[in-house]
Every structure is written in C-alpha cells, then in structure tokens.
Amino acid sequence: MHSELNAELAFRLTGMRSAGELEGVEELSLRPALLAGYRDLTSLRYDFPLVFTPEGTKSLSALVDEALAKSSDGELRYKALAREREIRKLLAGGGKGRLSELWKVNLPLTVDGELADCDASLPRRFIEHTWAGVQAKKASRFRERADKLALSLSGILAADYVYSDEGRSAEKLASALAARDDIDTKALSRLLSRAVPERRLPESRRRRISALVKTLREQRFFAGAKSYPYIFANCTDALHALNERRPKLIELGKAMAAAELEAAGDYDEARHDPLFEVFGEMTLDPELCPDYLVCLNAADLHAKENAGLQLLLASGMPVKVLVQHDDILERTPIQGLAFGTRARLLTGMALGLNNVYLVQSAASNLYPLAEKVLKGIQYRGVALFSIFSGATGHTDGLPPYLVAAAAMESRAFPAFSYDPSAGDDYAKRFSLDNNPQPEADWAEHEFSYEDAEHQRLSDKLKFTLTDFAACDRRYASFFARVSKTNGEQALFMVDAKNQLQRIIASDAVLREESRCLENWHHLQSLGLRKVVVQAAPAPAAPVAEAAKPVAAAPAVAEEPKKAAASDEPYIETPRCTTCEECMKINNKLFLYDANKQAYIADPKLGSYKDLVEAAESCQVSIIHPGKPLNPDEPGLAELVQRAEPFL
Amino acid sequence: MNNSATECLLRLHDERFELEDYQSGVPRWCSGCGDNAILAAVQKLCRDEKLHPEKTMFVSGIGCSSRFPHYMKTYGFHGIHGRALPVAEGIRMARPDLHVFVNTGDGDCCSIGAAHWIHAIRYNMNLTVMLHDNQIYGLTKKQASPTSPRGTKSNTTPRGSYLESLNPLTVTLGVQNVSFVAQAVDWIPEVLFEIIKAAYHHKGLSFVRILQRCPEWMPDAFEPWIKDPKRTQLLAHKDGLQPSDIIKRTYSNILEHDPSNIDRAREIASAHDPIPVGILYRNEEVPCYEDLRRSTKLRTTEYIQKGLEAEFDKFTVWPEAATAKG
Secondary structure, three states: OHHHHHHHHHHHHHOOOOOOOOEOOOOOOOEEHHHHHHOOHHHOOOOOOEEEEOOEEEEHHHHHHHHHOOOOOHHHHHHHHHHHHHHHHHHHOOOOOEHHHHHOOOOOOOOOOEEEOOOOOHHHHHHHHHHHHHHHHHHHHHHHHHHHHHHHHHHHHHHHHHOOOOOOOHHHHHHHOOOOOOOOHHHHHHHHHHHOOOOOOOHHHHHHHHHHHHHHHHOOOOOHHHOOOOEEOOHHHHHHHHHHHHHHHHHHHHHHHHHHHHHOOOOOHHHHHHHHHOOOHHHOOHHHOOOEEEEEEHHHOOHHHHHHHHHHHHOOOOEEEEEEEOOOOOEOOOOOEOOOHHHHHHHHHHHHHOOOEEEEEEHHHOOOOHHHHHHHHHOOOOEEEEEEOOOOOOEOOOOHHHHHHHHHHOOOOOOEEEOOOOOOOHHHHEEOOOOOOOOOOOEEEEEEEEOOOOOEEEEEEEEOHHHHHHOEHHHHHHEEEEOOOOOOOOEEEEOOOOOEEEEEEOHHHHHHHHHHHHHHHHHHHHHHOOOOOOOOOOOOHHHHHHHOOOOOOOOOOOOOOHHHHOOOOEEOHHHOOOOOHHHHHOOOOEEEOOOOOEEEOOHHHOOHHHHHHHHHHOOOOOEEOOOOOOOOOOOHHHHHHHHHHHO | OOOOHHHHHHHOOOOOOOHHHHEOOOOOOOOOOHHHHHHHHHHHHHHHOOOOHHHEEEEEOOOOHHHHHHHEOOEEEEOOOOOHHHHHHHHHHHOOOOEEEEEEEHHHHHHHOHHHHHHHHHHOOOOEEEEEEOOEEOOOOOEEOOOOOOOOOOOOOOOOOOOOOOOHHHHHHOOOOOOEEEEEEOOOHHHHHHHHHHHHHOOOOEEEEEEOOEOOOEOOOOHHHHHOHHHEEEEEOOOOEOOOHHHHHHOOOEEEOOOOOHHHHHHHHOOOOOEEEEEEEEOOOOOOHHHHOOOOOOOOHHHHHHHHHHHHHHHOOOHHHHHHHO
16 A cells, blocks of 8 residues: 555656556556547537538538428438438548538528538638638728729719810710711810810819729729738738738728718818828728738747737737647647647737737637637737647547547636727626636536446546646656545546546646646636726816807807896797797897897897887797886887786 | 728818808798798707708708708708608618708698608608698698698688598508607707707608697697697607706606607507607617618619610610511
C-alpha cells in the first residue's frame, strides 16, 4: 500500500512511473469517462452537418424537422430520418456535396446549399459564408443607389445636350426622327434655335457631373466579377490592399456624396467645393466600405504576420479576421506546457483595443453562435473570430466535433464575445453565453457506471482541463493508471472496451489546470463587471438661458396670466385657431405670432369697440377685452356691458 | 453615426424655415373657417420638421378644403372631384422621396370618392390624409353631404336630411390594413397640430378626420361642443396623444386609450357626444403597398422604351400577318 502511494507521489512530482507500481496509458486508447456515450456520433442527431443556404447557415436536423412537421406520413418520416443519418455518416467519412444532390427523399426541404461537417475546414467555410451573404447585400444596396444616381446625373447631362445647338442640329433631329421623312429637320432646327436660346449648364457643373458619372460607373469596389478581391490569407497582403485602395475609396465616397447633392439640385459650389476638398476617411460613409476578410491559422502567425495582425486590429477599418486554432495544447517554443496561451494573447490584445468585435468559440459551438457571428460581420469596425477547429490530429478516435466540444466543456477554450456596440459598460458588451454551467468553476455531470460486482453506481464528475489533455496522445506520458486510489484527483476514463480506468496526472498538467481555472475566473469577472457611470452634473440652466439669443422675429406669444386680466385686454393665444375674424376687424391691434396665432400687439392701436367686437366674433371665445383705456370713447357704457361675458 | 456623409455635409448648413416660407397667396376661405386652423397647423408641421418645399406635395380633390394646395408654397395638385387619393398614390409610387399629403373634404372623400377612400386604406401607402369634415358642401353653397347630421336643412334637403350621417372613423376602422386613424377638431389648435404631427410620422396611410367649423353654412353645428369643453373627450396614452397641462386644464374629460386596441378604437369611434379627440388606432406593422411593389429595376431610357413597345405591340395590327392568315 505504502509503496503504491509513494509511486503515485513520485509520479505526480516527477512524471516518472516506477516500474511495476504504475502503468502507462499509451496503449489503452483512453477517453474521458463522460465521453463514453459518444463513440459513434453518426448515429446521434445533433447540429451537424450544417447546410450553407443563401439565407444563412442551417442545421440539417432542424431543416428535416421543419419539413416533417408538415407531414404525417409515418413511412416518409422513417425514410427521411434514415437518409439524414446516411448523410451524416457520409460527411463524417469525408464526403461532400449539396443537400439537393444527396437528399433523394420525397420530402421537399425548403432550402438548399453545400453541406458541411465539423472538421478542419469548417471555421473558414462558416465565416466565409456569413461574410459572403452580408457582402452581397451590401453590394446590392450600393449598386442600387449608385446606379440610380448615375442614371439621374446622366439625365441632367442629356437634358443639357438637348438644349445645346448641337443637340438641336438638323442632323441630330434627323437621326432622332429616323422613321419620318415628312418633317423638314432643317426648318425644325432653325425654329427650335430661334424659339429657345441655347441654355447650357455652367461648364464647371457639366464637368463635375460627367466626372461623377464616370467614377460611379467605373468603381471597382462593388462591381460584381470585376470587383477587387476582399479575401486574404495573410495580413501583409490585406494591409497592402487596404492602403493601395484607400485613395480610390475616398474618391468613391466623395463621388457618392456629391452625386446625391447634384441629383437633388443642392450642390452649391461656394458651399460644397471647400468641403469636398477636405473630404477624407473620417467623412466616409461606412456603408460604402466593403468588408475585408482575412483568414489566418494560428500556427502560421510568425513575427511579421503578428505585427500585421496588430495593425489590422487597430485599423478601425471594416476588416473581419478569422484566426483558426487547430492545436491549443501545443508546447511553447521552449518546450514548456502553456496550454491555450496563443488564443489568450490574441483575444487579450483585441479586448485591450476596446473597439474590436470579438467572438471566441469552438467550432462545435459555431451554429448556436451564428447570430453573434453575423453581427460581428455586420459590425462597422474590426471583428476578430478566434475559433478552435478541434482537428488537432493528436487524438485517437475522437472526431473534431467532440474535441472542440470538450475544449469548451473543460474551459480550455471557453466561448465568449465582446460587442462594442452593445452598450456602455462591460456587462452589456461582454458575454459568456453558451459555456456549460458558466457560474461554476468546472462543468459537472452525473455519471453512472457498473462496478466489479455488477452494481450500478453513480457519481458527479467534473470535466476539467486535465480530462481534455488526457485525450491528447502527445501527453500520455503525463498520465498513469492506478489500480486503486486514495485521493480524489484520479480521473475516470474509459478504454476502447468502455472499461473504467482510474488515471492520475502529473503536477505539470495539474499546474496547467489551475492556470486554466484562473483564466476562467478572469473571464467570469469580466462578464459580471459593471462600470459605475457617474451622474452628469446638472446643466447650468440660468447661464444657458441667459446666453439664448433674443429672437428678432415675432416670438410665440405667451399666454398672459389670468390674474392680470381684469384690466388689460388679452388673448389666450395657444388656443387661437387662426380663423382671421379678429384680423378683419383691426389688423394692427391684432397680429399673428410665429405660429400664426393671434395676440394683441398694443391696445392703443385700436378702440375698445374693436376689442369687444373681436371678442364677440371669436368662435372659440379666447379674446378678453379688459377695461376701456379711453374713457371718452363714444358708446362706452354699452360696450362695457357687451364686454361683460368675455372678461 | 448612421447618417450618410451627404447628410452630414448638409447639416453643416442647417436650413431654417418660417411659416411664411410655406405660405402662398391669401386664402379665399371665409373668415372663421376651420380650414385656416388646419393650414396653420400644417405650416407649423412643415416648419418644425424642416420639410423642403420642393420635396413636399399636397394633393386635393374638389371643395373648399381642396383649395389647400394653392395656399402652400410647395408642390401641389388640385385634382378632380373624389380623386385626390389615386393621384397621391401615383405620386407616392413614382416619387418615394416626396412627402405626400392629401386634403379632402367630406363630400370629396365620403361621397364621390368613397371607393378610392376604401381602397386607399387597404393599400396603406405612406400618405398623410386630412379629411376636412365640415358636414356640408360649402363651395357650392350648402348641399347636404354624407356626414351632415340627420335633419340638416340644405338646398338639396329643404325639409331636412333623412338619413343618419356616415361616420368616417368607423368606416375607416373597418377596412383591412388600416394602420392609423385619428380625430381632431379645428378649435383646439394645439391638439390638432400634435395629431397631424403623429400622422406625419406614421409610416403608412394616416387618416385624420378633422371636425371643422363652417361659419357660413353650418354656423351652429359645433356650437354646443365649442362652448362646453367637457363634451370633448381627449384620448390620452403614452403611445398616443399626450396633452399638455394647459390643454388638460381646459379639457378635463380625458380617457386613457391604447391606440393598439382596434376593438376599443371602433367602440370609441362610434361615439359622437362627447366627441373623441386623439389617436384611435395605430399599427406600425402593416406593410405599405409601395414597399411591397417596389421595383429595383432602373428606369433607363431603353427599359422604358422596351416596356412601351411591348404595350403598343398589344394593339398593333401587322398587315403581313393579316395577309398570311387571310
């Protein structure tokens, strides 16, 4: 007993297995016990294969379910599900194809597209498909706008030409009236020239419009097959293209803005020429900037590319970067263990920039994250997608889907996103959605098994980084099988025959496990962080009021206080219906304010009689004549009596 | 942030308008006519919303109210009797960049133009429709209109009209695709303005019935309601009309009404005493016909020519073909 414990201790500390005491795991084809049920993924229904449809990425299972919901035919249901399984199997074996070619069941599916399984090519295909959809819509919006503008500007030039002497020449008229030989085009030309003098656009405007039409028609940013390429496999080329095309892009932005002004007839040279001279990147309409897509593999990010990536991330341009990780358990250049460091460095850099849209996820989780990916592609600045494919090539019998899912489950490659447009504080921008049990340290699952006496036992198992590392055959030497264990740190793993094995890991791996947990805690704290926004100081109202310019034009007349109304005549101006009655009685005494509602300009400009008559004729009874100013006005006694109801 | 560079450039030179910038000529309406109040409210809207006169269009049919476009210094179309709506729909289809308003009267809309009215509601094109309802044909000097109250003595009904008046609100609320219905009265200008403003901001056909005084031919029609503010019921809601404190002081009969509730809206619309004033119904989800039928095809000369040729070909007699057949 003691010797076994000593051997375990020695192994944990040194990684050396003492012969006879601890067994190696190299030949056992082990996998974590929690993955025992997933030997044959093709017999299970899950998100994959995916279908890249024109409307976005869909899951085959979801499409089949959708189609089956409309049918009650039991046999058809059986056939459809069997075909779905066959397609899954075909794809898992490396097959390819479009859904319509492979489906072959008399159950119509609403959409079609290329099928994709979770493999090394998935991250790129997924991101590229989403990007292409967004880009196509952007291009079509642009072309619709640009074509309309070009057409309307050409119309201005055509109308100008018609009024020119050349446009009205006999030859031109003859060619326009080709089918008519009964019209004397020379006489018509003379008549037109005499009747309407030549009226041309100013030369500067004609030149400007021609140049705008040329720019809009010859642009290469959204020109279908003639467009610039926007997908790059390295940062250097992408940066070069961005720089090289920048002046052309600014020119296009300028042309669109000027064309809109010209088409609306609002272009004013004195006003707009100086503005367009300083028109630069800052004024560019983001809708005009095509999105660049840079697809990188983390393994190729050497010094120069790394520097290029930094520049791209900091550029603020609409650049979408995919960094695909195939191996997150690689050793450091100095042969130490530092699992997942490369991804952490990369996402740390992006988070530090604060304006980069970031999505990190395992490929297995891309489908549930489709909305976030789409939002990232549509984001107006830089977006970074850090995706673990699961295709490490170092796991025995585990398909990439399981490896990717295990990486997320074990926090080795947690999923998170950062959306700078989602709000002001970190809590709104940062999300840990989709991670299993995000509040816990490790994801925990119920596990049932049978012991040597054929009794059913169950346990709660945590799935940690160590479980994930144990799947990788490169690290087999860091693990050892123990027959019994006195500690809780032994892992439950199963061999090829699904027999339970207890495995211990050496300290080197356990150190990585705690480092991984620390990183996870850091992410958890980011997700919960709230920025305390300080209340803005109250505006200095009196100063602002005082600074207001006094309106020179007639201001909106204020409703006088009723208390002061008994002697002074007044109108309840906001209730005035602009009916003109009072104005007809005296248009000096009664005036309209800026809202075309009546007020009394000066009681001295009219008689008491005017006021009383106006009060009587006002249909909404808002004129109050007050007391007479002039005691000598004739007929005052009667007027005062008539005014009584309106005081 | 979402504004295009052009908008930014234009905003650098903010334009200001005054009411006078929208005034054209001197209205020939009688003094005391409610049309003046509607004109003032609409001009105020144009000024506050900074509508460019050259991008704004008023369409009308025939009647006193239909003289409206003459008094707006914008584009206008004084159409034929009952046809304001089809003309406005055509403009909307061809020029989606314009703000299109329709001014129609109770005779123009509810009598000769009734068919167009019903279908315009169903088409739900983005128009602001103002029904100037003075309950009488005024321009032709007093004939009963469909909205004249029963018993109205006029040149065509000297012994008083025999039929119950038509209620434009309940009719409109009964048509499919109705998306905005409101009622205003010309004698509460602040509320009239607020309702027209809400109608202008609604995307779809906004139908505003404005009860309007005709001092010449129906001088007493609304007298009891004008004199007693309690007989005006303001419909208030956070998503509808929010009357100011001053208004609430005078018009204290206030009913809380959610404009998304069409059943309740129909109930309220049926009442005529007190007169309900406010937004009865609003639904932003109803699609606009011009959006459903919007073509992305560019109307180039060649495209138009091809379309015209195809139309002409339908009526062309080909002599060779006729000979061959014969």
